[in-house]
Amino acid sequence: MQSEIVIVGGGAGGLELACKLGRKLGPSKVMLVDSRLYHIWKPSLHEVAAGTLDIHQEGLSYQMLAHDNGFTFVYGPMTALDAAQHRLTVGAVRASDGEDVLHERKISYSSLVIAVGSTANYFGVPGAREHTISLNVTEDAERFRLRLLRLMAIAEQAREERRSDATDVTAPLDVVIIGGGATGVELAAELREASGVYATYGFSRLQVERDVRITLLEGAPRVLAPLPERVSSAALKLLNERGIAVVTDCRVTKIEPHAVTDNEGNVYPANLCVWAAGIRAPEFLGTLGLPTNKGGQIEVDARLAVPGVPDVYALGDCAACIDGSGKPVPPRAQAAHQQADYLLKGFVRRAAGKAAFEKPYAYKDYGSLVSLGKTTSVGNLMGSLRGSSWFVEGMMARLMYTSLHLMHHQAVLGSVRTGLLALARFLIRRTTPLVKLH
Template identity: 40%
Template sequence: MGIPKIVIVGGGAAGLGLATRLGRTLGKRQRASIVLLDRDTTHVWKPLLHELATGVLNSSMDEVDFRGHSAAHHYRYVRGSLEGLDRDAKRLKIAAIVDEDGSEVLPARELDYDYLVLALGSVSNDFGTPGVAEHCHFIDSPQQAKSFQRDMINTFLRYSDPALRRHAELTVGIVGGGATGVELAAELFDVSRMLNAYGVTSKEDQRLRVHVIEAAPRLLPGLSERIGTTVRQELEKLGVTVHIDTAIKEARADRLVTQEGEEIETDLNVWAAGVKAPDFLAELGLATNKKNQIKVQKTLQSVDDPAIFALGDCASCPLGDDSFVPPRAQAAHQQSRHLAKNLEALLAGKSLSPFHYRDRGSLVSLASYDAVGNLMRSSASKGLFLEGWLARKFYASLYRQHQLSIHGAPKTALTWLVDKLNRYLKPRMKLH
């Protein structure tokens, strides 16, 4: 009998962090075979996708190549998409991979496991709203972010010709007042300023209007009211039009229609309202909630199968008092660390410990203009409220912490140095 095989599906923050930890502790010592399955060949930290969408983040500099990373951290990378699950045989069905022309690159395959970890993250939830899939950009993946960037650059260029303009001002409608929506809104004003600085647009052609539309009574409904209020004030200073208590009933190519019948004319639409786990998770034969999240126990084991685990945004993990762990990056990181310890304990014949989520606070970045948030939260304290320069520094440190978890201290330090040098050597915005 060979060593046990742990298959992790999904190379996001939770999945890649888990594969890295297990590779260092189990894979390196040949105590287990660690396999990471992902449809993409590279990893980009999801909280930075709004920067990739505006060109501020250069994916070629910040993405992690799974092949090189796996070789350095003692796990095996397999490219593919999960298509089905045979729990009795402990076998995954992997869909065929095709190229841009539809030609098959790799055939459909199967992959055995002893322990399975689902870390597939989340996608935006359009709630079945008519026209959203056809006329709105989503920013759930690097591919979608790059698609938005191409459309955005082309739209700015189009507005440099008065004959091609739809409206007096280039108008972007962002549905969703969560972190992605408000951070993207601020980045767009930075983009407008940089495009002018790089000569892509003239001073007269950089007029921009951004609408942020939120169905809840305030922005950032998942965070404290003070953060939501401060962020709204900062966005309105930039010129963002904020709509609260406003639901969208239809999206069209050139406008968004609210439930009250108001029409907001737009040149670009972005849907960043609500999250859910990928739809196919509800078809695997495991118990899920209405958001397609896998129902797990506090040990992060599926309620149906002790050999299957789920973590991050695709898991519905009980928090207590009929509440659940929120779909946030810090929760995914905490669960990744906890599950690594639990899997090590499982292979050593020890009992599993329950996961306890600790809210460390939240930070929201408003491009180069501001950052807002609180830190050191606890059940008895609202934490320390931060704004301005110090908040921006703490926000930047979150990405460094992620890099530490997947690269280690020496490489993270070198990456920081390279980033500092590139701020002087290269344009701040990628224009292609």
């Protein structure tokens, strides 16, 4: 197998690059490789975990997208790279019974783009890998959702047996979220909102703030530490109003099957524990012979090319990119989107016989929005006048947050299909439960 441009990783940046290049150059020149068959926008995984978003309705088939956008899709994980020969290896795909569905394959390329995203960084905390769930992929979010449903059923049964003793303040279900960044804050807010909805679908004996106790632990002095203090304060206020306990300056030192311990010796009961305290690049990148930093990210230059390795590029969370000011580009969806557009222009210019990548990549921060449920969000928008910033919250911020998801769909589906999809989901929500119950 061979292709002029091979993109490994169908996340936000990789898929947008494949779709836009495919529409311009065609399937004979553009190939996407991914270890899964369908795509979901990673910032929405907290909604999948809470059950407010159905993965079977949200997921987009790579094979469908390849057909509609004019690129070739190859199913399987990248396992090796021979940069000298311009060839990569895609591993075998096996069924649940161990039988090979697809055998190992070799793919030759003229240009390779690695966009495999990120995974959880446990920082060596004992028990973190074994006793927590990290929202890295859809399977993680579904595992969390199913365990949450099971624990709520157990909690409901416990309340039934106690006949809702008003004097019993013990929480039948303790959820601990480690990490007060965007993922942790969004998950906490979504869980509180979803738990109230679950209570109307058969968990009638549960009082959500009493019986579903949510604790958010953050090592920094405040939640959403990278964002302006006003955004952090607004988010904290909304979390507190919803009965979510927030503990800052908290360093987790040990995680056990049903408890989390911090450096002060405090113990937090945990029936369900989520790790959202940091990310790193996938470990397999360190086996490819490419230069990487301490976080496992592939080092790239100002044009997103890997130094010393001809015709290999990297974008998104897995790339250690330094912007024009000398600062690392943050691991955000907007950065992956911008980098995909930068590489798109360069590859199109090259295909037209022009000089590619004349100007270095420059990251532009347009601000950040954090979802705090289906009705509100908070965030800051960056302006062009001397780096000015505007604070936004409430329904307006929520509409802006929703528009980011629609913009991503527009990039891979087109305007008409994105509009129809949004309308279809609006109608489906009127005929289905507000949370996924099975």
